[in-house]
Amino acid sequence: MEESEVRELLTVEGLRLLDALPPYRSGADVVQLSSRLRREGHPPSLIAAVLTQARLREKAVAKFGPFASRMLFTAAGLEQATRLQVAARHAARFRDAGLMRVADLGCGIGGDAMALAALDLQVRGVEIDEVTAAIAAYNLAPFPGAEVVVGDAGTADLSDVVAVFLDPARRAPGHDSTTRVDADQYSPSLGTAFAIAEESPTGIKLGPAFDREEIPTGVEAQWVTVDGETVELSLWSGALARPLVRRAALVIAGDRVAELTAPADSEDPELRPLERYLHEPAGAVIRARLIGDLAGSLGAGILSDRIAYLTGSSISTSPLAASFEIDAELPIDERRIARELRSRGIGRLEVKKRGVDIDPAAFRAKLGLKGSGEATLILTRIAGRRTALIAHRV
Incomplete structure (x- = not known):
């Protein structure tokens, strides 16, 4: 635009x-x-x-529900914008810490700044692109405590604010560009973002696949999954970081919310043979390396080394993991699996895989499914063997 x-x-x-x-x-x-x-x-x-x-x-x-009908966007700004329910949680951190004057550096179209302003925080958005800044100013117009200035987030004056939120641009320049760039091309740079976080309470939003080795010591790292999609990693410093929390996995599924927190990565769970239920941890739990803590809460073990499937005798009632009851265990053989599915009248099949090089859509297409039943087919490795599990969600 x-x-x-x-x-x-x-x-x-x-x-x-x-x-x-x-x-x-x-x-x-x-x-x-x-x-x-x-x-x-x-x-x-x-x-x-x-x-x-x-x-x-x-x-x-x-991302924004009914609020979208009164907002303006750029394609790139919408792509990077924080979902409303996650932005609200960002804003609550600042409010709960008593940090009422916030700079939103690289504010984009103003999604996070809107959430901050909605909690009566004073917020200044800084955006280097004039078109995006104009759109952010329009979106923030209903909030008297919010303003947008055109400027470089890396050199913004922070003398009259007490905290910072920073969402580095992770896409190529241009209002319509959604092409992602490498971490060394973020704007402002990661070095600048981390330096700000050392000086002031700061929240930094990054992609969920950000290299864990680059996470500074002393910050809280929180991965977030929303409705099955792992959407971000947020780093929190100073008063915005919770005491004794360095790793967190937040999972939002509709109106259900659950979180795991820990002072460090959890220990790997024990290996266990397949039991009645298989559990699939949410992406945030896997990224945060808190599978061991989740396994402990479920009384479960891990099914195979380096594969994020758990197994146990009871189900998960939390959005932190989806549970499947096992109906059959087979080797990965298309004809045998197809016969088993036909005998069960399975016509609708969800295919999941971990630890095997298989295209789920192509595999499903070869099975000749017929019938009114539904099931989940889990393709994985157990004790080194390529294994197919026919299961149903519970």
Whole structure:
């Protein structure tokens, strides 16, 4: 999105036209809508801008819920933006620590700054890109305690704030670019971010696959999984870090929330032969290396070295792990598995795999499924053997 498009969009006519559009649809409906808007005399540049925003708003519902209908976005900003329920938890850390004046460095479209401002914190967003800053200012306009300034997050004046939130840009420059860059190309740099965290209470949002060896000592590292997707690693320093917590796994599944915390990585759980249930830890638990603590809470052991499946005699009632009851154990042989599934009338099959080089979609396609039943097929290794487990979720 170019600056001229934003200027045109941020007018009374542009915003009214955007809000008057019907729900976004692809294909012919959008072509027809564009033709109608041209017949009504709207400039082509404004039509393109409002249709782009309508598409982004529809996509943003997954992160921002109903608030998306009153926000503006760039493609890159939406891609990196924090989900609303996670941003709210970020903001609560600052409020609970009594840190009421916060700089949001590299604020993007303002998602985290909105969550901070919604808790009556004074927040200053700093964004180097003028187009993105204008969009953030629009999104933050309802909050009198929030402001956005155009500037370099790495050199921002922090003398009048007491804490910092920092979400380094992890994508190539450009409002529509969603191409990720390597950690040494983050903006501001990781060195700058970590230096700020040493001086002030700071939250740093990173990708969940960030190299654990690069995590500074003395900070709390919290991985977050939302509805089955591991979405971020947040590092918390100073008063924002919880006492004696250096590793945390937060899992949000709908309205269910659970968390594991520990002072360090947990010890590996004991190896155990397959029992009645198999447990699949949430991604945040795996990333945080807290599988051993989870196994202890479930009375479970690990099924195979270096493969994150647990087994035990009782189910998990927490979103920290999904449980499957085992119905059959077979070698990984397509014909034998297909016969077993047919005998059980399985027509709908979820395929999971760990520790074996198999494409689940391609494997499923070869099984010739028929029937009204459903099951989960887990392809893995047990005691070094390639093993297929037919199971159902509990």
